[in-house]
Amino acid sequence: MSRVKKKIYAIINPVSGTKSKKEVPDMLASIDAHKYDVHLLITGYEGHATQIALDAVKENVDCVIAVGGDGTVNEVAKVLIDTNVVLGIIPSGSGNGLARDLNIPLNLKKAVEIIKEGVVSQIDYGVANGHIFFCTCGVGFDALVSEKALNQSSRGKLMYAKSMLDVYVNFKPERYKITTPDGNFDDKSFLVTCANASQYGYNGFIAPDANMQDGKMNIAILKSVLPMNIPQTALQLVSKNIGNNSNLVEIITSEALIERESDGVMHLDGNAIQTDKNISVKIVKQGLKVLVPREIEKPAFDAQSFLTNITRWI
Numbered sequence: 001m002s003r004v005k006k007k008i009y010a011i012i013n014p015v016s017g018t019k020s021k022k023e024v025p026d027m028l029a030s031i032d033a034h035k036y037d038v039h040l041l042i043t044g045y046e047g048h049a050t051q052i053a054l055d056a057v058k059e060n061v062d063c064v065i066a067v068g069g070d071g072t073v074n075e076v077a078k079v080l081i082d083t084n085v086v087l088g089i090i091p092s093g094s095g096n097g098l099a100r101d102l103n104i105p106l107n108l109k110k111a112v113e114i115i116k117e118g119v120v121s122q123i124d125y126g127v128a129n130g131h132i133f134f135c136t137c138g139v140g141f142d143a144l145v146s147e148k149a150l151n152q153s154s155r156g157k158l159m160y161a162k163s164m165l166d167v168y169v170n171f172k173p174e175r176y177k178i179t180t181p182d183g184n185f186d187d188k189s190f191l192v193t194c195a196n197a198s199q200y201g202y203n204g205f206i207a208p209d210a211n212m213q214d215g216k217m218n219i220a221i222l223k224s225v226l227p228m229n230i231p232q233t234a235l236q237l238v239s240k241n242i243g244n245n246s247n248l249v250e251i252i253t254s255e256a257l258i259e260r261e262s263d264g265v266m267h268l269d270g271n272a273i274q275t276d277k278n279i280s281v282k283i284v285k286q287g288l289k290v291l292v293p294r295e296i297e298k299p300a301f302d303a304q305s306f307l308t309n310i311t312r313w314i
Protein backbone atom coordinates (compact mmCIF):
# COMPACT_ATOMS: atom_id res chain seq x y z
CA MET A 1 0.00 0.00 0.00
CA SER A 2 1.48 3.37 -0.91
CA ARG A 3 1.91 6.01 1.74
CA VAL A 4 -0.22 9.08 1.19
CA LYS A 5 1.80 11.65 3.08
CA LYS A 6 5.52 12.11 2.54
CA LYS A 7 7.65 11.79 5.65
CA ILE A 8 10.30 14.37 6.50
CA TYR A 9 12.85 14.24 9.33
CA ALA A 10 14.32 17.62 10.30
CA ILE A 11 17.51 17.19 12.31
CA ILE A 12 18.48 20.30 14.25
CA ASN A 13 22.00 20.76 15.59
CA PRO A 14 21.46 23.17 18.53
CA VAL A 15 25.13 24.13 18.82
CA SER A 16 25.95 24.88 15.16
CA GLY A 17 26.69 28.44 14.07
CA THR A 18 26.11 31.48 16.20
CA LYS A 19 22.42 32.19 15.58
CA SER A 20 19.46 30.93 17.64
CA LYS A 21 17.36 28.16 16.09
CA LYS A 22 14.25 28.83 18.12
CA GLU A 23 12.24 29.95 15.07
CA VAL A 24 13.04 26.78 13.10
CA PRO A 25 10.14 24.62 14.45
CA ASP A 26 7.54 27.34 13.69
CA MET A 27 8.96 27.85 10.23
CA LEU A 28 8.90 24.11 9.51
CA ALA A 29 5.30 24.00 10.72
CA SER A 30 4.45 26.08 7.64
CA ILE A 31 5.14 23.00 5.46
CA ASP A 32 1.79 21.66 4.21
CA ALA A 33 0.61 19.16 6.85
CA HIS A 34 -1.78 17.55 4.37
CA LYS A 35 1.11 16.47 2.21
CA TYR A 36 3.97 16.01 4.67
CA ASP A 37 4.57 14.54 8.12
CA VAL A 38 7.43 16.57 9.55
CA HIS A 39 9.32 15.10 12.52
CA LEU A 40 11.68 17.37 14.45
CA LEU A 41 14.70 15.80 16.10
CA ILE A 42 17.42 17.62 18.03
CA THR A 43 20.97 16.30 18.21
CA GLY A 44 22.45 15.73 21.63
CA TYR A 45 26.05 14.94 20.75
CA GLU A 46 28.58 14.76 17.92
CA GLY A 47 27.60 12.02 15.46
CA HIS A 48 23.97 11.94 16.62
CA ALA A 49 22.76 13.35 13.28
CA THR A 50 24.26 10.30 11.55
CA GLN A 51 22.38 7.92 13.87
CA ILE A 52 19.09 9.73 13.23
CA ALA A 53 19.70 9.77 9.48
CA LEU A 54 20.40 6.01 9.56
CA ASP A 55 17.02 5.48 11.27
CA ALA A 56 15.41 7.72 8.65
CA VAL A 57 16.79 5.60 5.80
CA LYS A 58 15.64 2.39 7.55
CA GLU A 59 12.17 3.88 7.95
CA ASN A 60 12.14 4.84 4.30
CA VAL A 61 11.46 8.53 4.89
CA ASP A 62 11.33 10.76 1.83
CA CYS A 63 13.52 13.63 2.95
CA VAL A 64 15.95 14.43 5.76
CA ILE A 65 16.57 18.11 6.45
CA ALA A 66 19.87 19.03 8.08
CA VAL A 67 19.52 22.19 10.16
CA GLY A 68 23.12 23.15 10.87
CA GLY A 69 26.41 23.83 9.14
CA ASP A 70 28.69 21.72 6.96
CA GLY A 71 29.48 19.34 9.83
CA THR A 72 25.81 18.54 10.38
CA VAL A 73 25.14 18.34 6.64
CA ASN A 74 28.05 15.90 6.29
CA GLU A 75 26.83 13.73 9.19
CA VAL A 76 23.38 13.47 7.58
CA ALA A 77 24.25 13.38 3.89
CA LYS A 78 26.88 10.64 4.14
CA VAL A 79 24.07 8.27 5.12
CA LEU A 80 21.82 9.40 2.26
CA ILE A 81 24.31 8.84 -0.58
CA ASP A 82 23.22 6.29 -3.16
CA THR A 83 19.71 6.11 -1.66
CA ASN A 84 16.45 7.69 -2.80
CA VAL A 85 16.21 9.78 0.36
CA VAL A 86 16.55 13.46 -0.48
CA LEU A 87 18.65 15.86 1.59
CA GLY A 88 17.23 19.27 2.50
CA ILE A 89 19.45 21.97 3.99
CA ILE A 90 18.49 24.79 6.31
CA PRO A 91 21.84 26.53 6.67
CA SER A 92 22.42 27.31 10.33
CA GLY A 93 26.14 26.81 10.70
CA SER A 94 29.16 29.04 10.59
CA GLY A 95 30.69 28.52 7.14
CA ASN A 96 27.70 26.87 5.38
CA GLY A 97 29.87 26.01 2.37
CA LEU A 98 27.58 23.45 0.72
CA ALA A 99 24.46 25.58 1.15
CA ARG A 100 26.23 28.63 -0.27
CA ASP A 101 27.56 26.65 -3.21
CA LEU A 102 24.07 25.38 -3.99
CA ASN A 103 22.67 28.91 -3.70
CA ILE A 104 20.45 27.89 -0.80
CA PRO A 105 19.57 31.13 1.03
CA LEU A 106 20.98 31.62 4.52
CA ASN A 107 17.69 33.27 5.48
CA LEU A 108 15.53 30.74 7.38
CA LYS A 109 12.21 31.58 5.73
CA LYS A 110 13.72 31.51 2.24
CA ALA A 111 15.52 28.23 2.94
CA VAL A 112 12.23 26.65 4.04
CA GLU A 113 10.67 27.88 0.78
CA ILE A 114 13.29 25.85 -1.13
CA ILE A 115 12.23 22.76 0.85
CA LYS A 116 8.59 23.43 -0.02
CA GLU A 117 9.33 23.90 -3.72
CA GLY A 118 10.78 20.37 -3.78
CA VAL A 119 13.21 20.78 -6.70
CA VAL A 120 15.69 17.88 -6.54
CA SER A 121 19.18 17.98 -8.00
CA GLN A 122 21.87 15.28 -7.97
CA ILE A 123 25.33 16.25 -6.83
CA ASP A 124 28.70 14.50 -6.63
CA TYR A 125 30.31 13.40 -3.41
CA GLY A 126 33.91 12.56 -2.55
CA VAL A 127 35.51 9.67 -0.69
CA ALA A 128 38.89 10.16 1.01
CA ASN A 129 40.32 7.05 2.68
CA GLY A 130 36.76 5.79 3.05
CA HIS A 131 35.42 9.04 4.56
CA ILE A 132 32.70 10.93 2.71
CA PHE A 133 32.83 14.65 1.89
CA PHE A 134 30.68 16.98 -0.14
CA CYS A 135 32.48 20.37 -0.19
CA THR A 136 36.20 19.96 0.31
CA CYS A 137 38.74 17.70 1.91
CA GLY A 138 42.35 18.56 2.37
CA VAL A 139 45.72 18.42 4.05
CA GLY A 140 48.14 21.12 5.13
CA PHE A 141 47.18 24.53 6.49
CA ASP A 142 43.38 24.21 6.15
CA ALA A 143 43.38 20.80 7.85
CA LEU A 144 45.43 22.17 10.76
CA VAL A 145 43.01 25.12 11.10
CA SER A 146 40.08 22.66 11.23
CA GLU A 147 41.91 20.69 13.90
CA LYS A 148 42.52 23.86 15.92
CA ALA A 149 38.85 24.85 15.54
CA LEU A 150 37.77 21.47 16.98
CA ASN A 151 39.04 22.48 20.40
CA GLN A 152 37.44 25.93 20.52
CA SER A 153 34.34 26.55 22.60
CA SER A 154 33.08 29.38 20.36
CA ARG A 155 32.17 29.23 16.65
CA GLY A 156 32.08 31.82 13.88
CA LYS A 157 34.41 33.95 11.79
CA LEU A 158 36.40 35.41 14.66
CA MET A 159 37.24 31.95 16.01
CA TYR A 160 38.36 30.80 12.52
CA ALA A 161 40.45 33.97 12.01
CA LYS A 162 42.18 33.42 15.36
CA SER A 163 42.73 29.71 14.61
CA MET A 164 44.28 30.62 11.23
CA LEU A 165 46.67 33.06 12.85
CA ASP A 166 47.70 30.55 15.54
CA VAL A 167 48.33 27.82 12.96
CA TYR A 168 50.15 30.16 10.55
CA VAL A 169 52.70 31.25 13.16
CA ASN A 170 54.00 27.69 13.68
CA PHE A 171 53.29 26.32 10.21
CA LYS A 172 55.85 24.12 8.46
CA PRO A 173 55.04 23.06 4.87
CA GLU A 174 55.01 19.32 4.14
CA ARG A 175 55.98 17.57 0.91
CA TYR A 176 53.09 16.03 -1.05
CA LYS A 177 53.29 13.66 -3.99
CA ILE A 178 50.00 13.75 -5.88
CA THR A 179 49.33 11.20 -8.58
CA THR A 180 46.23 11.40 -10.79
CA PRO A 181 45.25 10.27 -14.31
CA ASP A 182 45.16 13.96 -15.26
CA GLY A 183 48.46 15.28 -13.91
CA ASN A 184 50.96 14.87 -11.10
CA PHE A 185 52.61 17.08 -8.49
CA ASP A 186 55.54 16.55 -6.15
CA ASP A 187 56.73 19.39 -3.93
CA LYS A 188 56.36 21.09 -0.56
CA SER A 189 53.04 22.91 -0.21
CA PHE A 190 51.07 25.17 2.07
CA LEU A 191 47.86 23.24 1.43
CA VAL A 192 46.27 20.68 -0.85
CA THR A 193 42.49 20.93 -1.15
CA CYS A 194 40.31 18.50 -3.07
CA ALA A 195 37.32 20.64 -3.98
CA ASN A 196 34.00 19.13 -5.04
CA ALA A 197 32.30 22.43 -4.23
CA SER A 198 34.00 25.71 -5.10
CA GLN A 199 34.37 27.01 -1.56
CA TYR A 200 35.31 26.18 2.01
CA GLY A 201 32.38 28.18 3.38
CA TYR A 202 32.22 31.88 4.29
CA ASN A 203 32.53 32.50 0.53
CA GLY A 204 36.22 31.56 0.58
CA PHE A 205 36.54 30.22 -2.98
CA ILE A 206 39.53 27.86 -3.17
CA ALA A 207 38.37 26.40 -6.51
CA PRO A 208 35.97 28.89 -8.12
CA ASP A 209 35.41 26.70 -11.20
CA ALA A 210 34.61 23.48 -9.34
CA ASN A 211 31.34 21.93 -10.44
CA MET A 212 29.38 19.60 -8.17
CA GLN A 213 27.79 17.68 -11.01
CA ASP A 214 30.73 16.91 -13.31
CA GLY A 215 32.07 13.79 -11.54
CA LYS A 216 35.38 15.59 -10.89
CA MET A 217 37.19 17.45 -8.15
CA ASN A 218 39.47 20.44 -8.56
CA ILE A 219 42.63 19.77 -6.59
CA ALA A 220 43.90 23.19 -5.53
CA ILE A 221 47.54 23.13 -4.46
CA LEU A 222 48.76 26.35 -2.90
CA LYS A 223 52.52 26.04 -2.79
CA SER A 224 53.19 28.86 -0.34
CA VAL A 225 51.65 31.92 1.28
CA LEU A 226 54.34 34.31 2.51
CA PRO A 227 53.35 36.84 5.21
CA MET A 228 53.43 39.70 2.67
CA ASN A 229 51.06 37.73 0.39
CA ILE A 230 48.39 37.03 3.04
CA PRO A 231 46.15 40.06 2.22
CA GLN A 232 46.36 39.41 -1.53
CA THR A 233 45.59 35.69 -1.10
CA ALA A 234 42.63 36.46 1.17
CA LEU A 235 41.26 38.91 -1.41
CA GLN A 236 41.73 36.36 -4.19
CA LEU A 237 39.78 33.79 -2.15
CA VAL A 238 36.76 36.03 -1.53
CA SER A 239 36.75 37.50 -5.05
CA LYS A 240 36.93 34.10 -6.82
CA ASN A 241 40.33 35.07 -8.22
CA ILE A 242 42.61 32.49 -6.59
CA GLY A 243 43.36 31.30 -10.14
CA ASN A 244 45.51 34.44 -10.51
CA ASN A 245 47.77 33.35 -7.64
CA SER A 246 51.16 32.41 -9.07
CA ASN A 247 51.61 29.81 -6.29
CA LEU A 248 48.47 27.89 -7.22
CA VAL A 249 48.56 24.64 -9.17
CA GLU A 250 45.22 23.06 -10.09
CA ILE A 251 44.51 19.51 -11.26
CA ILE A 252 40.98 18.58 -12.35
CA THR A 253 40.41 14.87 -12.00
CA SER A 254 38.09 12.19 -10.64
CA GLU A 255 40.66 10.33 -8.51
CA ALA A 256 43.99 10.98 -6.83
CA LEU A 257 46.55 9.49 -4.50
CA ILE A 258 48.12 11.98 -2.10
CA GLU A 259 51.33 10.72 -0.48
CA ARG A 260 52.83 12.70 2.39
CA GLU A 261 55.74 12.30 4.76
CA SER A 262 53.80 10.87 7.69
CA ASP A 263 50.27 10.17 8.85
CA GLY A 264 48.37 13.07 10.36
CA VAL A 265 45.43 15.38 10.08
CA MET A 266 43.03 15.72 7.14
CA HIS A 267 39.83 17.71 7.03
CA LEU A 268 36.53 16.69 5.47
CA ASP A 269 34.07 19.58 5.03
CA GLY A 270 36.02 21.46 7.70
CA ASN A 271 35.99 18.63 10.22
CA ALA A 272 39.47 17.39 11.19
CA ILE A 273 40.31 13.70 11.53
CA GLN A 274 43.55 11.74 11.76
CA THR A 275 44.34 9.52 8.80
CA ASP A 276 47.13 7.59 7.08
CA LYS A 277 50.23 8.92 5.39
CA ASN A 278 48.71 8.09 2.01
CA ILE A 279 45.26 9.38 1.09
CA SER A 280 43.23 7.98 -1.74
CA VAL A 281 40.52 10.39 -2.96
CA LYS A 282 37.81 9.82 -5.55
CA ILE A 283 34.63 11.53 -6.68
CA VAL A 284 31.37 9.65 -7.17
CA LYS A 285 29.20 11.31 -9.77
CA GLN A 286 25.78 12.62 -8.72
CA GLY A 287 25.32 10.18 -5.84
CA LEU A 288 23.37 12.53 -3.56
CA LYS A 289 19.88 13.92 -4.10
CA VAL A 290 19.44 17.38 -2.63
CA LEU A 291 16.74 20.04 -2.62
CA VAL A 292 17.94 23.17 -4.40
CA PRO A 293 16.60 26.48 -5.67
CA ARG A 294 15.12 26.33 -9.16
CA GLU A 295 18.20 27.96 -10.63
CA ILE A 296 21.36 26.08 -9.60
CA GLU A 297 23.66 28.18 -11.81
CA LYS A 298 26.14 30.18 -9.84
CA PRO A 299 25.82 33.95 -10.15
CA ALA A 300 28.60 35.63 -12.10
CA PHE A 301 31.09 37.69 -10.12
CA ASP A 302 29.67 41.08 -9.29
CA ALA A 303 31.38 43.99 -7.64
CA GLN A 304 28.71 44.48 -5.02
CA SER A 305 28.89 40.96 -3.58
CA PHE A 306 32.68 41.19 -3.69
CA LEU A 307 32.63 44.34 -1.56
CA THR A 308 30.03 42.79 0.75
CA ASN A 309 32.27 39.76 1.29
CA ILE A 310 35.30 41.88 2.10
CA THR A 311 33.29 44.06 4.48
CA ARG A 312 31.90 40.97 6.21
CA TRP A 313 35.35 39.52 6.63
CA ILE A 314 36.78 42.74 8.03
Ligand SMILES: Nc1ncnc2c1ncn2[C@@H]1O[C@H](COP(=O)(O)OP(=O)(O)OP(=O)(O)O)[C@@H](O)[C@H]1O
Nearest residue numbers: 016017044045046068069070071072093094095096
Ligand atom coordinates in the same frame (compact mmCIF):
# COMPACT_ATOMS: atom_id res chain seq x y z
N1 LIG B 1 24.22 18.57 20.97
C1 LIG B 1 25.46 18.68 20.52
N2 LIG B 1 26.48 19.01 21.35
C2 LIG B 1 27.73 19.19 20.90
N3 LIG B 1 28.10 19.04 19.60
C3 LIG B 1 27.14 18.70 18.73
C4 LIG B 1 25.78 18.51 19.13
N4 LIG B 1 25.06 18.20 18.03
C5 LIG B 1 25.93 18.18 16.99
N5 LIG B 1 27.16 18.49 17.40
C6 LIG B 1 28.40 18.67 16.60
O1 LIG B 1 28.52 20.07 16.31
C7 LIG B 1 29.54 20.19 15.33
C8 LIG B 1 29.44 21.50 14.59
O2 LIG B 1 28.33 21.50 13.76
P1 LIG B 1 28.32 22.23 12.33
O3 LIG B 1 29.55 21.90 11.58
O4 LIG B 1 27.03 21.92 11.71
O5 LIG B 1 28.34 23.76 12.73
P2 LIG B 1 29.42 24.87 12.43
O6 LIG B 1 30.79 24.33 12.66
O7 LIG B 1 29.01 26.06 13.21
O8 LIG B 1 29.20 25.19 10.89
P3 LIG B 1 30.17 25.01 9.61
O9 LIG B 1 30.64 23.60 9.60
O10 LIG B 1 29.28 25.34 8.44
O11 LIG B 1 31.28 26.00 9.79
C9 LIG B 1 29.40 18.93 14.49
O12 LIG B 1 30.67 18.30 14.47
C10 LIG B 1 28.39 18.06 15.23
O13 LIG B 1 28.79 16.71 15.32
